[in-house]
Amino acid sequence: MGSLRFAAIVLLLGSPALAQSPTYGVGRTPTPDEIRALDISIGPTGEELPPGRGTAKEGATLFQQKGCAGCHGKAGIGAIAPALQSNKGQDVPIWGRGRGASGWMILPLTAPFATTVWDFIHRGMPLGKEGSLTADEVYALTAYLLYVNKVIPEDQVLDKESLPKVKMPIGDDYARLPEWKHGTRRLQGYPY
Amino acid sequence: MAGGLAALGPTPALGQAPEHEASGMAMGGQSPASDPAAPATPMIKGTKDLIEYGQRSHFVTSVRIAHPMGGRPSPDMFGMTFHVASPLQDSVGVVTPSSLHYVATTRGSYVPDIDPKQHTMTIHGLVDRPLTFTMEDLKRLPSVTRLHFIECAGNRHNGRQKNVQESHGMTSCAEWTGVLLSTLLKECGLKSSATWFVAEGAEEVKGASSMPIAKAMDDCLVAYGMNGEAVRPQNGYPLRLMAPGYEGIFHTKWLRRIKIVDRYYMNYNDFGHLERKPEEAALAFQIGPKSVITHPSGGQQLPGRGFYEIKGLAWSGGGAIRSVEVSTDGGRKWNRAQIKATPQRMAHTRFGYPWNWDGNETEILSRCIDEIGQQQPTREQVAKYWNVPFERNYRVPGLDNSVMPWRIARDGTVTNGLA
Numbered sequence: 001m002g003s004l005r006f007a008a009i010v011l012l013l014g015s016p017a018l019a020q021s022p023t024y025g026v027g028r029t030p031t032p033d034e035i036r037a038l039d040i041s042i043g044p045t046g047e048e049l050p051p052g053r054g055t056a057k058e059g060a061t062l063f064q065q066k067g068c069a070g071c072h073g074k075a076g077i078g079a080i081a082p083a084l085q086s087n088k089g090q091d092v093p094i095w096g097r098g099r100g101a102s103g104w105m106i107l108p109l110t111a112p113f114a115t116t117v118w119d120f121i122h123r124g125m126p127l128g129k130e131g132s133l134t135a136d137e138v139y140a141l142t143a144y145l146l147y148v149n150k151v152i153p154e155d156q157v158l159d160k161e162s163l164p165k166v167k168m169p170i171g172d173d174y175a176r177l178p179e180w181k182h183g184t185r186r187l188q189g190y191p192y
Numbered sequence: 193m194a195g196g197l198a199a200l201g202p203t204p205a206l207g208q209a210p211e212h213e214a215s216g217m218a219m220g221g222q223s224p225a226s227d228p229a230a231p232a233t234p235m236i237k238g239t240k241d242l243i244e245y246g247q248r249s250h251f252v253t254s255v256r257i258a259h260p261m262g263g264r265p266s267p268d269m270f271g272m273t274f275h276v277a278s279p280l281q282d283s284v285g286v287v288t289p290s291s292l293h294y295v296a297t298t299r300g301s302y303v304p305d306i307d308p309k310q311h312t313m314t315i316h317g318l319v320d321r322p323l324t325f326t327m328e329d330l331k332r333l334p335s336v337t338r339l340h341f342i343e344c345a346g347n348r349h350n351g352r353q354k355n356v357q358e359s360h361g362m363t364s365c366a367e368w369t370g371v372l373l374s375t376l377l378k379e380c381g382l383k384s385s386a387t388w389f390v391a392e393g394a395e396e397v398k399g400a401s402s403m404p405i406a407k408a409m410d411d412c413l414v415a416y417g418m419n420g421e422a423v424r425p426q427n428g429y430p431l432r433l434m435a436p437g438y439e440g441i442f443h444t445k446w447l448r449r450i451k452i453v454d455r456y457y458m459n460y461n462d463f464g465h466l467e468r469k470p471e472e473a474a475l476a477f478q479i480g481p482k483s484v485i486t487h488p489s490g491g492q493q494l495p496g497r498g499f500y501e502i503k504g505l506a507w508s509g510g511g512a513i514r515s516v517e518v519s520t521d522g523g524r525k526w527n528r529a530q531i532k533a534t535p536q537r538m539a540h541t542r543f544g545y546p547w548n549w550d551g552n553e554t555e556i557l558s559r560c561i562d563e564i565g566q567q568q569p570t571r572e573q574v575a576k577y578w579n580v581p582f583e584r585n586y587r588v589p590g591l592d593n594s595v596m597p598w599r600i601a602r603d604g605t606v607t608n609g610l611a
Contacts, residue, residue: 022379026332027323034324035316038449040398041390043457095468111463120460124299124397174466175473177456180404182411183564185510186590187474191569191577 040131042119046164049118052135053159056152059144062137067126076148081127084108085148094170108145112174114158114166118142139163254282256292259346261358264300273426274300275346277361280486280505286339286533286540288364290419295426296344296362296440298399298461304446306394308430313414317389317452320381327416327430333371336413339539341365341507343479344440348592351585351610355491359596359608360484363507365540366427368434369417373450374409382452390451390459391433391444400459401442403435405452411436411537414447436538437478437509439591475590479509481568482593483516483543483560494604497551502529505540508562512537515561518545522555522597523570529558537563549600555609557597570595584610 030038042048063069063076076084086106088097094110108117122138124130133141143158152158152166178184236242258266259277266274276295278288288294297303308327316322347362382405389408392400403412413434416423423429428445435442441461456462467473483506488494502520506513512535517526532542543558559568571594575582578589588594597609 022321022381024333024375024379026329027325027376027379030314030316030322030324035314035322038314039316039451041392041400041451041453041457041459043453044455105464105466107460107463110466111458112466113458116458116460116463123400124460128396130396130398173468175468175470177404177477178470178474180406180478182406183511184478185564185566186478186480187471190471190475191567191573 040119040123042115042122044113044115044164046115046160049115049160049163050135051160052139053157054136054138054140054143055157056140056143056147056154058136058140059142059147062141063144066133066137066141068141071127076145082107084145090150094173106149108142109149109151110168110170112168112170112172114142114146114151114163114168117145118163252282254279254292256294257357257361259294259358259362261353266295266300268300272300272302273297275344275362276426277357278364280356280361280363280484281489281492283486283505286365286505286542287419288366288540290366290421290424290427293364293366293418293424293427294342294344294362296346297395298397298441301396303425304395305425306430306446311394311430311448313431313447313449315376315380315450315452317450318383318386318454319377319452320383321379323376323380325376330371330414330416330431333375335369335417336372337367337369337417338413338434338436339365339367339536340434340436341479341538341540342434342440342443343482343507343591345476345591348587349484349594349596349610351608353490353608353610355608356484356486356489356596359490362440363482363505363540365505365507366418367420368413368415370413370415370431370434373412373414373433376414376450377405377408377452380452385454386452388453388456390449390453390457391435391442391447392449392451393428393444394446394448398448399441399444399461400457401444401461402453402457402459403438403442407435407438437511439477439479472589479507479591480593481508481510481513481560481562481566482506483513483558483568484596485518485556485558485598488556488600488606489598490606490608492606494549494600494606496604497549500547500549502545502547502556502558504529504543504558506543506558506560506568507538507540508560508566509538510566511563512539513541513560514563514565516541516543517559518543518547519557519559520545520547520554523557523595526559551602553600553602555597555599557595557609559595568593568595 071081072084073079121141139158146152147154256276259275264274266276278292278294312324314324344362349359353359386405388402390400415434431447433444433447485504487503506516516529518529519526529543529545535541561567571586572582574588575586599607599609
């Protein structure tokens with residue numbers, strides 16, 4: 001009995017440590033440099049943002065130079081690619097704009113974090129030359145798009161420190177996903 | 193039976209029903225014609241290609257189509273692939289052939305041509321040991337093989353669609369083989385602050401989505417196998433994430449990186465899911481219970497009154513399908529359908545219902561319940577839930593899992609009941 005209890009205690013104490021050690025020993029440890037090169041995720045805190053800086057003025061020039069205007073329209077609206085500027089006035093609340101080009105699916109206007117704008121320009125633009133923009137260029141283009149949507153003033157410098165602090169117009173006014181567990185219903189009581 | 197015997201005998205044509213004769217003769221019966229060398233039925237000559245990697249009969253012509261109708265074409269003028277729908281009207285059983293599996297890319301892209309020897313998948317972030325796996329590494333680890341559907345959030349039905357491929361073709365089901373993500377995460381050791389993970393593809397836009405760690409530890413897998421062979425390039429070769437039951441976009445193709453984080457990361461794909469109401473956000477994440485009749489369905493023709501087995505597919509992101517009901521009178525009476533084979537979790541499930549058509553105009557529908565008790569709603573029920581006036585083409589919030597009606601006219605034509 002005593003030894004059984006002892007075994008149970010050892011098991012209890014031991015199990016977290018066991019769970020932490022690799023079972024198969026397959027795979028290799030990437031170097032910090034390899035991870036840095038691979039990790040293009042910029043989260044809401046902006047902790048992964050690289051050094052660099054940019055302003056809306058520089059971004060306006062780049063928007064034409066880098067071919068953004070060709071797909072998104074001269075002012076970021078009215079062309080084949082998704083709109084980057086709302087055609088509605090500042091007084092129209094985000095969720096009152098409706099879907100689509102004039103609506104709330106405008107990344108530099110309705111994203112809850114400016115980091116999402118930086119991340120996506122860096123990761124996915126320009127079409128066919130993804131990943132070719134320098135950090136300074138991405139800061140500048142982000143500043144330009146936030147400026148044309150009147151989120152930041154024209155002279156604001158965006159960098160690693162200031163970008164995550166930009167207050168986006170949507171604020172906290174968006175839904176969080178429900179906590180997911182095994183066997184979770186989509187929505188309690190839906191549709192009955 | 194008679195046909196099979198006759199094929200072996202010297203007088204194949206004697207005493208056989210015509211339909212048996214055809215199948216019997218295909219095995220090499222004697223020719224009734226004067227030239228003894230001429231084959232009795234057309235033959236397919238073996239070629240190197242056919243021997244090495246077979247193909248279907250040229251009588252089978254079912255193909256995928258660009259989705260939605262009238263939308264962006266695939267391929268587009270640059271050879272990019274956007275959204276391509278599977279021909280559900282011709283589907284049998286539950287497995288979608290890999291060559292007919294639906295395809296979607298985030299914004300329309302070239303399909304990456306990845307050398308598996310060069311491909312790696314790295315897990316990093318809030319782990320004790322970041323790890324990089326080669327394809328060879330992954331194939332050394334314990335594997336699982338599971339049947340799972342994937343459905344695109346754009347799989348919505350409306351009154352303009354003519355057939356089930358247009359209305360429901362952005363779902364498919366395959367047998368996936370790979371390593372449980374939980375196996376890999378345990379190998380890395382999760383830190384206690386790990387609550388979300390970001391999965392990222394290697395395609396040009398490096399599509400990335402946030403998902404809860406609870407899902408990763410429950411049933412996600414990184415898949416290298418599909419229907420008994422390597423995953424096809426259009427479906428993520430050499431490696432894709434399966435997030436069973438979640439909306440299609442979460443099943444990250446060409447998987448190259450998983451980052452373990454402590455918050456919802458608001459990637460561009462996550463931003464695309466932004467909703468104001470928590471109820472709507474909840475309905476645009478995990479696929480609800482859904483079913484559709486694939487035969488008879490829009491564009492098909494009943495040759496006349498009499499017996500038909502109504503056939504269809506049911507699936508749910510909440511688990512296995514528990515039951516399916518079919519109505520043959522426009523939804524007044526619902527009848528228990530027969531489930532074919534054992535329903536699998538988050539997999540297409542085939543159902544059938546025996547029906548004698550009396551030749552009168554009617555409407556046929558199906559609905560299902562999954563293992564956790566979620567029910568597929570009619571559009572009226574959804575409208576009632578949201579307290580909005582119901583109209584036939586009411587757009588249900590979130591993913592559209594509402595009941596689909598097919599109308600059968602007196603002449604046997606089958607059309608979209610929402611039209």
